[in-house]
Amino acid sequence: MTAAPPGLAAPAWRRVLSQATFETRLILRNGEQLLVTLILPVLLLIALAQPDLLELDTGGARRIDFVTPGILALAVMSTAFTSQAITTSFDRRNGVLRLLATTPLGRGGLLAGKVCAVLAVEAVQVVVLGGVALALGWEPPIAGLVPALVAIGLGTAAFTSLALLLAGTLRAEAVLAVANLLLVLLTVAGGAVVPATMLPGPLATLAPLLPSGALGDALRGALLDSGLPVGSALVLLAWTIALALGAGKLFRWS
């Protein structure tokens, strides 16, 4: 690979930044995307914080402290997976990916821009959801913040890979359906919000091995016990490697 000649293309960091801003703005401006990435998690957070709504075994923790990490896991899944899968698949169908690949941005820059956009939207989610949770009495341990950020990073890698795998292989309409359905299933029965230990039957053993369960456990471990559970981190890492390899091999640009 030769480098872009100076003086013709904008510097690489500016191209990626431009793409990231462009995509972030599009997501935050799109009503359906906002519903899935912000409004739904906020509503769920407020609902689950109510003591009478659902019987939860919080293992001695305060209810809001127990619920918030799971909602953050849901937020990561909605942005890195559902929202990203849907935008990428429609961009692929409309030829946007191919057109951008012919500009100085290139395929690598496009991918980098997407990842930065996901992180930017997640930052907004963390601020909003964190703010609501704090208002509801959430008291996260300071020592758990860094492990929580690591967990979010690992979860983002795994779920963005899954998003690209779907978006690069299925039709846009199919991605729209699958991405929303999987989000609901993984949230309810995948161990993200409701911990695996509280799930019925075989789900209790399966969920910790799913990326959703691992991400939920990792965030709960970080924000309840101030440490990153090694098992969950390894599960997320394994999913990332498998899904990224799959996406790299199977992704079709048109």
Added chain:
Amino acid sequence: MSNSPAVEITQLVKRYGGRAVVDGLDLVAARGQVTAVLGPNGAGKTTTIECCEGLRRPDDGRVRVLGLDPLQQAAALRPRVGVMLQDGGLPTGVRAIEMLRHISSMYARPREVSELSERLGIDSFATTSVRRLSGGQRQRLALAAALVGRPEVVFLDEPSAGMDPQSRNAVWELVRELRTEGVGVVLTTHLMDEAEDLADHVVIVDHGAVIARGSVADLVAAGDDRTLRFRTEPGLDAVDLAGVLTAAGPADGSLAAVHETTPGEYLVTGAVDPRVLAALTAWCAARDLLASRISVGRRTLEDVFLDLTGRNLR
């Protein structure tokens, strides 16, 4: 390297599922010229262009754009090449002008967005979301996106498809200007008048290979043939008429094919001379047919194209 042609393709082969869509294609497009690639649907035009844009990997042969390999030297090449895809490639959720500004942000010294959008009439729909644009408006926006980076070569895949005559004129004007500035323009089109008006060099592609090339004048002058068109009742015996006209024409007998291009409209190609015209009117008179709109002319690019690629639907 600065003297290498805009595009140089040697024996390009591209297969999809074992079937060769492009099969030994050679093409050279010069800088400062408009090269039009014509061909029926499925002839391999778009695939060829996509190999030049680095979007497809050739199975065999060599592709060079500005002397560079579109895949191996992509990063060096991309800032110097402008691309307008057949399907536009525009995200639907943004406003037209935002899309153009975004593409321009990828370049160090882009064209003035306001100047370009005024030239192409994008001003009138600048704040409309791409989703709500008409086909012709999208085409103009996609063209602006291809030109905003001041490319040295542009690839335009059916640039004026779906455009109204005013937009098309604006696009043609801009393409001529690019040529004057020394930009190499490669366009595919189904519009023969577009190729006749714009192209310095025409390449006709069929079944994945070039079957004719040259300037429009070269192509239509081939064989010094003329055309004779007329209109009368549909369903004439074209074979009989062709025989009569050939017998009447020049002794070397380089006549004559008779085609009923649409019901009741006929086209005679070959060495049309005064005796052929007389024979036609006599043949009609003998059958009590009144031929109208009789005209003798030069072959058009469309005649050449249809002669070469056949008149049947595919």
